[in-house]
Amino acid sequence: MSDLPQLTAGICTRINDNVREDDQLFNIQPTVQLLSFKKIPPTSGPTQDRYRVIVSDGEHFLQSMLATQMNYIVEEDQIAKGTIATIEKFSVNLVQGKRLLIILALKVLVKHAEKIGSPKALQPRGEDGAPASAPVTPGPSTSTTPAAAAVPARQQTQAGRGGRAAAVYPIESLSPYQTHWTIKARVTNKSDIRTWSNQRGEGKLFSVTLMDESGEIRATAFNAAVDELYDRLQDGKVYLISKAKVNLAKKKFSNVNNEYELTFERSTEVEECHDATDVPTVKFNFINISSLQDVAKDSTCDVIGVVKDVSELSSITSKATSKVIPKRELTIVDRSGYSVRMTLWGKQAEQYDENDHPVIAFKGAKVGDFQGRSLSMMSSSTMHVNPDIPEAHALRGWYDAAGADQQFQSHTGTMVSGGGITFDRAEIRNLNDVKVSELGMFDKPDNFCARATIMHIKSDNISYPACPTTGCGKKVLQMGESWRCEKCDKSFPKPEHRYMVAMAVSDYSGQAWFQGFNDVGQTVFGMTADELVEIKDREELQYNTVINASIGKTFNFTCRAKQDTYNDQTRVRYGISRILPLSYREEAKYLADLLLTSDWAR
């Protein structure tokens, strides 16, 4: 017969039926066949790529996700359709009421193999092995299915206190639904002890970032826990940690890539672990400098780049505290062809002394909107000069070979009109409120967020012939056979059409007219204005079909309300500075987070 490794019979059914108390399941290292794998498009913002993998045990198949630290196995072409592999470590999460296998470690046995058997789909199962409820649809009166309840992997056991064996869980599997766990994690980024004093009281705190090969999580100790743990937790060392509280992380303040954070309590157990070879040292989640435009102001991110320029040391006076603070600006560039300014503060600014265009990795840098986009160091940010990581070596090679002579695009002018305020669900105003609040009625424009549905599009004039020069976009006039741009003082054989759309939008409270430019039209119609004009010239009926297809679509908007005088009439116009298609996943997640974070829901 065949020399192929045996697939672990029945494992798909078993994972699918697993109830939370099933301890034995996670001791298995099943051998499966990978039927297919596919990159999942990110739902929003610059996140790491994720891969979906269909695994089969020969009888049934099951959908799974690769944990991001396993992405390399796809990206380095180590697996193929039909690959037979052993899942060395996994967990099972409940996602939207369905069980989802998460592959944390995978060993390839045979890369190329024929499909084994005729595996069949399994009936989706819910939290307790019961058939899953119907998919969640967002709306005011939906049922409350838990967003994600994790069933963690037992990756290994370790002798805990009192000789009792304690399961070691990957950080990635921690969640508020999980109570008895131990993690084995390296401490990084240990802060100084800080004190605070406000209306709610006063106290002291310090925090650390904990990481293992599955991910990282921020942990904070307050008051008595500070006395207990500050000296015992040392930067760079590895500990077994248990009995800390898992809370939802407030994204606004978090620079680590985790939905949750830990609070150390006096009862939290911390034990140094000397067998630490399997625990990584620093984890980055780099984004390209070009992608900064998609990252919200005030969020944090990891960036790696070459220092193109260094400013002299200077200083600023803080408006809040009147303190004089030293600062230094670095200009960093990467292969995306963009540059961005990074501000160092205080001692770090004074002591910076690198001359030869080093590669620097920044972790937890704060995103600002000065000149489009800017970066700045915070107390929780870290800087790593010429780190010994593949990304750094690649950048070094690129810069020395080509990058040094390249021109770089700054973020100035690349941000959407309206100052780049980002969409924030917590700030949504209803349209009636926008009107009665008289937004934009005074001397300066007002930005606001709205969620509204397109009711009508003024279809007779949705675009204009524009100058094709990058960054110009001014209207051009036909002069005989060519099109002339006054601003560029140039003529072109044909124009580039750009959208200028007026649309009536509604929400539950009322309606308004919004004006959108080119990016808005492209999002709404799903094609360029050139393409749509071509359709209109060729087939008016099809053009109407395209326009009508946008009616009834709902979007999240960021708008700019501004007074405008035209033909002696003064009125407020609402310009769309940002349009985002609704992501049901994001909307539902926002509502679920509200439930978890609001006091009245406890």
Next chain:
DNA sequence: CCCCCCCC
């Protein structure tokens, strides 16, 4: 339970 992180 902090959450300030600066200026132009």
